[in-house]
Amino acid sequence: MTIDLIVKNNLCTGCGVCISEDQSHQAKMIWNNEGFLVPSLGKSSTQDKMIKVCPFAIQQKNEDELGELFLKLPETQYHDKIGYYYGLYAGYSKQFRETSSSGGIATYVFNALLEQKIVDYLFIVKEVDGQYAYQFFSNVEEITQISKTRYTPVTLEKLFQELSKVDGKVAVSGVACFVKAIRLKQMYDPVLKEKIAFIVGIICGGLKSKYYTDYLAQEAGCKNEYNYAQYRVKNKESYALDYKFSCIEKSDKKIHMVDMQSLGDMWGTGLFKSNACDFCDDVLTELADISLGDAWIDPYDKNGLGNSIIITRTKIAENLIKNGLNKNLLALDVMNTEKIILSQNGSFNHRHKGLAFRVMKVNKEGKLTPRKRNKHMVNQNLLFNFVQNSRLKTRQKSLDYWLETRNHLKFKIKMKPYLENLKFFTLWNHRLIKLKKILLSKKDA
Numbered sequence: 001m002t003i004d005l006i007v008k009n010n011l012c013t014g015c016g017v018c019i020s021e022d023q024s025h026q027a028k029m030i031w032n033n034e035g036f037l038v039p040s041l042g043k044s045s046t047q048d049k050m051i052k053v054c055p056f057a058i059q060q061k062n063e064d065e066l067g068e069l070f071l072k073l074p075e076t077q078y079h080d081k082i083g084y085y086y087g088l089y090a091g092y093s094k095q096f097r098e099t100s101s102s103g104g105i106a107t108y109v110f111n112a113l114l115e116q117k118i119v120d121y122l123f124i125v126k127e128v129d130g131q132y133a134y135q136f137f138s139n140v141e142e143i144t145q146i147s148k149t150r151y152t153p154v155t156l157e158k159l160f161q162e163l164s165k166v167d168g169k170v171a172v173s174g175v176a177c178f179v180k181a182i183r184l185k186q187m188y189d190p191v192l193k194e195k196i197a198f199i200v201g202i203i204c205g206g207l208k209s210k211y212y213t214d215y216l217a218q219e220a221g222c223k224n225e226y227n228y229a230q231y232r233v234k235n236k237e238s239y240a241l242d243y244k245f246s247c248i249e250k251s252d253k254k255i256h257m258v259d260m261q262s263l264g265d266m267w268g269t270g271l272f273k274s275n276a277c278d279f280c281d282d283v284l285t286e287l288a289d290i291s292l293g294d295a296w297i298d299p300y301d302k303n304g305l306g307n308s309i310i311i312t313r314t315k316i317a318e319n320l321i322k323n324g325l326n327k328n329l330l331a332l333d334v335m336n337t338e339k340i341i342l343s344q345n346g347s348f349n350h351r352h353k354g355l356a357f358r359v360m361k362v363n364k365e366g367k368l369t370p371r372k373r374n375k376h377m378v379n380q381n382l383l384f385n386f387v388q389n390s391r392l393k394t395r396q397k398s399l400d401y402w403l404e405t406r407n408h409l410k411f412k413i414k415m416k417p418y419l420e421n422l423k424f425f426t427l428w429n430h431r432l433i434k435l436k437k438i439l440l441s442k443k444d445a
C-alpha cells in the first residue's frame, strides 16, 4: 500500500505524520475538495518510508499490538473494547469545567503536566487569527486559552518538523488515529518516546469536514465570512446535550448562534464525516496515556456544564488523577467497564458492530480498507446492515450536496430523503432489538 492509495481511497484523516518521513521534503498537507487535509506528494517523495507511520496502512500494527508495546504492564488491566488501563472515572475539574467543552479534564491534565514540570511544552489545538490549528504552548498562566474541542480538520504536520528545535519534553492532544500515528513514530524512534512524554487522547466519534463549520455558520444566520467558531457553548441551566454553536461574522463583528439540538442528529447520521472514520475501530483512544470523552450517561448527562469520562492508561496519568482527587481539585466517581462502554454506546454500535458490513461492502466495490481487528468483525442482521448502508450513503451525499449547493437551505432539501431513509431503518432496527429483548425475557421467565 502507498500514501497515494490511502489518499485515493479516502482513508486519510490528515494527521500529517507521514510528511515527517518524506526524505525528499517535498510532501506537504493541503485541503482536498471535500474539505479535509491530505498529503500532497512530490515526485521524489519517499512513500515507502511515509507509509510506515500511516495509521490506515493495510500492513499496519493494530491497537492491541501497539498497546502491548506501549501500555501493557503487570499492573494494567485489559478489556477488549477499552484496551489497557489503570483507572476508570467520570466527573469534572472544579477549576476548568466552566471554560471547557466537557468536564475540563483535558485542561486540568495539561495544566498539571506543565505545573509539575512533567513536560515543558504542550502541542495542542488552539485559536490563531480566529481559526484553529495545532501549536506549541507553555504559558501556564493562560492555560484556559487551550480549552475547548474544535470539530474541524487539524494536522500534526508541524510537530515533527519543529520538535527537535524545542528544548524539553512535550505533551500532545490527539484523536485516536493521530495518537496511533505518534505511537508508530515512537516505535521506530525510541528517542521520541522520551521527547513526547505524554499523550492526551480525545475520544472521537468522527472527523468533520471544514464544510461542517460552514454549514453551522449559515444555520446560525451568518451570511458572509466568519471566524471564532465555538462548537460547544454550554447552557448550565440545562442538560449536557443542550449546547449551541456560535461564530463571529467578520464584516460587522456580530455574534451568530444556533441551538445544536434544532439541527437534528449531526453525529449519528455521519453528516460531513470523513470516509476513513467508517473504518476506525478505536473508540476510546486506546493508545493514549489518558483518554477523555463526554460522559453521555445518566446522571452525568443531566448537567449542562458537562462531565468527562476518564481512562488512565499509564502510571503518570493515574497519579495526575489521584493527586487531583487528594487535593480536592477534581470531583470524580470511579466507573466500571460497563458504564464506560455505555457512555459511548452509539459510537461502539457504529464503529464495532457495523464494521464487518462496511468493510465487506466497500471491498466489493473495489475500494481498499485498512486491516481491522478480527474481534470487531462480526456479521449482523439484515436490518442493521440496511442502517449501515443508509448511513454510508448519507455521509457521502452530505459532502457531495454541500459542494453542489453551498447553501444550508438547499442542502437540507437535498439531504431530506437520505436522512428520512436512515431514520426509517434506524427506527425499525430499534424495534427489532426491543422485540428480541421481550422474547428473550419471556423465554427466561
Ligand SMILES: Cc1cc2nc3c(=O)[nH]c(=O)nc-3n(C[C@H](O)[C@H](O)[C@H](O)COP(=O)(O)OP(=O)(O)OC[C@H]3O[C@@H](n4cnc5c(N)ncnc54)[C@H](O)[C@@H]3O)c2cc1C
Pocket (backbone or CB within 6 Å): 096, 099, 100, 101, 102, 103, 104, 105, 106, 107, 108, 110, 124, 125, 126, 146, 147, 148, 149, 150, 151, 152, 154, 173, 174, 175, 202, 203, 204, 205, 206, 207, 208, 292, 293, 294, 295, 296, 308, 309, 344, 347
Ligand atoms: C473531532 C472530535 C470528535 C469528538 N467526538 C466525541 C465523541 O464521539 N464522544 C465523546 O465522548 N467525546 C468526543 N469528543 C471529545 C469531547 O468533545 C471533549 O473534547 C472531550 O471530552 C474533552 O473535554 P474536556 O472538557 O476535558 O476538554 P477541554 O478542557 O475543553 O480541552 C480540550 C482539549 O482538546 C484539544 N483539542 C481541541 N480540538 C482538538 C482536535 N480537533 N484534535 C485534537 N485535540 C483537540 C484542545 O487543545 C484541548 O487541550 C470529540 C472531540 C473531537 C475533537
Ligand code: SF4
Pocket (backbone or CB within 6 Å): 003, 006, 007, 011, 012, 013, 014, 015, 016, 017, 018, 019, 038, 039, 053, 054, 055, 056, 181
Ligand atoms: S492518515 Fe496521516 S499518515 Fe496517513 S496518509 Fe493521511 S496524513 Fe499521512
Ligand code: SF4
Pocket (backbone or CB within 6 Å): 013, 175, 176, 177, 178, 204, 205, 206, 207, 274, 276, 277, 278, 280, 281, 282
Ligand atoms: S473516528 Fe477514528 S479515524 Fe476518524 S478522526 Fe476519530 S479517531 Fe480518527
